[in-house]
Amino acid sequence: MNRNVRFAALLLPLAFLAGPLTAQESQAPATETADAATAADNVPAGRAAEGETTIAHGIGIFGPPELAADFEHLPYVNPDAPKGGEISMAMPGGFDSYNPFTVRGRPDILSSIMLEPLMTGTMDEVGTAYCLICETIEYPESRDWVIFHLRPEAKFSDGTPVTAEDVMFSYETFRDKGLSSFRAVLAQSTKGAEIIDDHTIRFDFMPDYPRRDVIQSAGGLTILSKKDFEENDRDLAASSDKPYLGSGPYVFERADIGRTSVYKRNPDYWGSDLPINIGRNNFDTVRAEYFADSEAAFEAFKAGEYTIRHENSSIQWATGYNFPALNNGHVIKTTVTNQNKAPAQGFFINMRREKFQDPRVRQAIGLLFNFKWSNDALFYGLYTRTESFWDNTDLKATGTPSEAELALLEPLAADLPEGVLTEEAVVPPEGSDRQLDRRSLRQAAALLDEAGWVAGSDGMRRNANGDLLSVEFMNDNQTFDRIINPLIENLRAVGVDATMARVDGTEHETRRYEFDYDIIIGHAPTAQIAGDGLYQVFGSQGVDDVFNPSGVTSPAIDSLIRTAISADNYEEMAVATRALDRVVRAMYPWIPNWYNPKQFLAYYDQYEWPDPLPPYLSESLSSPWYLDIAWYNAEKAEQLKRAGALR
Known part of the structure; x- marks a missing residue:
């Protein structure tokens, strides 16, 4: 049971992921030098001739793209597939807006279907971006900047051309009106943009920002029509009753x-x-x-x-x-x-609330979800317990930290959760065949006692001020009732005043964006290659962002994210990501769910x-x-x- 969560705002590209990465790096592009385009065959793959700029049809994170510049079609499609017919799908809830980039209103889930980015990924490579609206990209070895050469034939559906002015408008609009965390990361990474001519635009990157995937991030920019925005008086931050104009199919x-x-x-x-x-x-x-x-x-x-x-x-x-x-x-x-990374689905605990700021309280709550019983009694044995934000990949932290992880973690010791340096990565309990696992019950009770939430004569837990420890699960999906209710029973057995708030879709979205909940069902949108989006999911910039449902924040996490997105090779990135996974899990921000x-x-x-x-x-x-x-x-x-x- 994977619960899809609708994100109604722009997330920075998580390294252009189309899927996981264990063997997902790119290899072998065709490139040209800026002043020697006709001599492209003499330029070594992935390198610029004589230290000059590289011109290419795509770019990879740890190596060049697999597809040559003259590829005929993606290797996994049917090039002769007929056009025609209809496909129809069910969507949850409802919608009252066509703006997918704001927290105001509930946008139609398909409302971005007409929009295109400058570059796009594929479903057989990870970390690689190929030109779409752009025809080629041009950049120096330092990747201090990139020039997008737009396709002159690119046009919006009203017939107007897609120009560098539209790209500049899109950049400035998302920079000024996007989610606060997006704006913060964009300000850190991108110095600015400059229109060179109608079909050429240059992006310059901040001097001290990691260069590994800045070009892919810039290429992931969704291109809006400036004319459409002006004629319809659009506001990216406001709900919209008019569908966007795009350049897509x-x-x-x-x-x-x-x-x-x-x-x-x-x-x-x-x-x-x-x-x-x-x-x-x-x-x-x-x-x-x-x-x-x-x-x-x-x-x-x-x-x-x-x-x-x-x-x-x-x-x-x-x-x-x-x-x-x-x-x-x-x-x-x-x-x-x-082969996708498992979705990081779970019950996320809102650490912004004082009663959940003690990690022992969060750990105790998590102990009382009995996955083994749930899988046997409710899921027909179909699921695997989620343990990590990077499950089903080699980025998952396991055991005690490796020497390479310790080299990253030890300088951050003052800001790390207890036990990270010496203990095995946090793994949720296996559970038992009985709904209420007695061992977990005893452990949870001890943790709550230590945290100052003591059971009174009525069996309910209160702190020194007499405040009752109440926990409300906000839920808008009846499918989850049968899963949450046994957990509530287990929590009440240990003295926690646990309840479930069944809300409709509108209330759910309003409360989600306002962080007006104790525990919410959600996902942490991580990916198989660490990218800028991690700042929105776990970084300090995202502490008040919908992509960070628990409100995770830590200087150590910020440092590890930067290390991960700065890595020059896959193994360095993997080590930093494992360390990051280890630290976040040790904060007990969620009750991890399951995956298939x-x-x-x-x-x-x-x-x-x-x-x-x-x-x-x-x-x-x-x-x-x-x-x-x-x-x-x-x-x-x-x-x-x-x-x-x-x-």
Whole structure:
């Protein structure tokens, strides 16, 4: 059960990840020198001739991109995939806005589908960015700056060209109106931008900022239309009742606010014949159907109201897929395996609140979630316990710190949680076959006693001021009721006044953005290569940011993030990330949940996709992998329609 969390604000690129990295570095690009473009064949790969600037079609973090400049299409797509048909998906809650970059309002999850960045990643490489709106990038060996040479054919869906002025406008808009943490990191990394001509813009980076992936971060900038913003008097920080104008393959078609949104493929999309886009964006229309209730969403799928479903409920997967459309073959039930980093899902404890500032209290709360019992009794044994913010990768901290980790950690000793230097990495308890694990109960009680929360004659715990230790789980998803309620029972057994607040989507989002909660279900959006986004997730700049639900902050963490994003090679980055993982886990900011290396997928039998699939499949709600590379089989679809399987 992976709970997707909708982020309605811009997150700095986490090193252009399309997936994990154990063998995910790039190799072998084609480059040119700025004054010797015609002699490109004589330039060694990945190097600039005679110390001059490099001109390239892409860039990697620890090595050059795998695809040469003259690649014909991505290796994992079907270049002959037909265009046509519709794909439709269920979305949680509702929406009242089309601005995905603000905390105000609830944006349509697909509201950024028409927007494009300067560069884009792929689903078979990690840390590599290829030109999209730009045709080439130009940069010196120092990476002190980068010039983006824009494609002259690039245009917005209204036919106006994408120019350097639009890029500058986008940079300045996100710099001035983006999330506070984004603005803080952008100010640290980027000195400024300069328009050279209509199709050329240069970004300069701050002198003391790590250079490893600054170009990828700049290339990840979403490009907005300056004309659209001015004509519609848009404000990036405000909710919007008008869809954005973009340069991407899809455009807004229609919507029933809060219930349905539909986007159609732009037949005049400027980039349809680019090698990076061949075999992609194959559907004529993309439809999102919103449901406040997960059961209602499932019933709608069974009735054919939408056509593809990523199942995130173990009980539904184990017991619910026995309905006519599946039994007669109209619906396919399958599992898809990928090599992605496990999502760092958990119950995040709001450390901004005084009662949770003692780590012993947070540790005690976490001890009372019995995963073994939950997996056996509730999840049908389908899940693996999450232990790390980088689970299912070699970036996960294990055992005691290595010598390389200690070299980073020891100078930070004064700011480290107790035991980090000498003890094994924090791992949640295994639990037992009984819902209330007696060993964990005793450990939790002892920790709460030590923290000054003592059980009174009524069995409830209070501090020296007589304040009751209350813990409220905020939850807007009925699927989680059966998981949270046993945890609440266990907490109450140890004297904690635990309750669950069942809220609707609007209240959930409002309280989430205002940090008005004790414990919330969420994710820490980490990635397989450490990037600038870690400052928003764990850094001091992000302590009051929605991407940091627990409010984690520490000088030691800031230092380790900087070391990780400054690393010149993968192993140095991995060591720093393991140390970071070790420190954050030792703060007990969350109750880690569970993950599944397989994706549960059900769909009406009218879709096809490449075989084999790429290793790092996007599972984002707004851009799932099948929206990118699957296609519509018109003959199969017609058979479904004749059979009355679809509405």
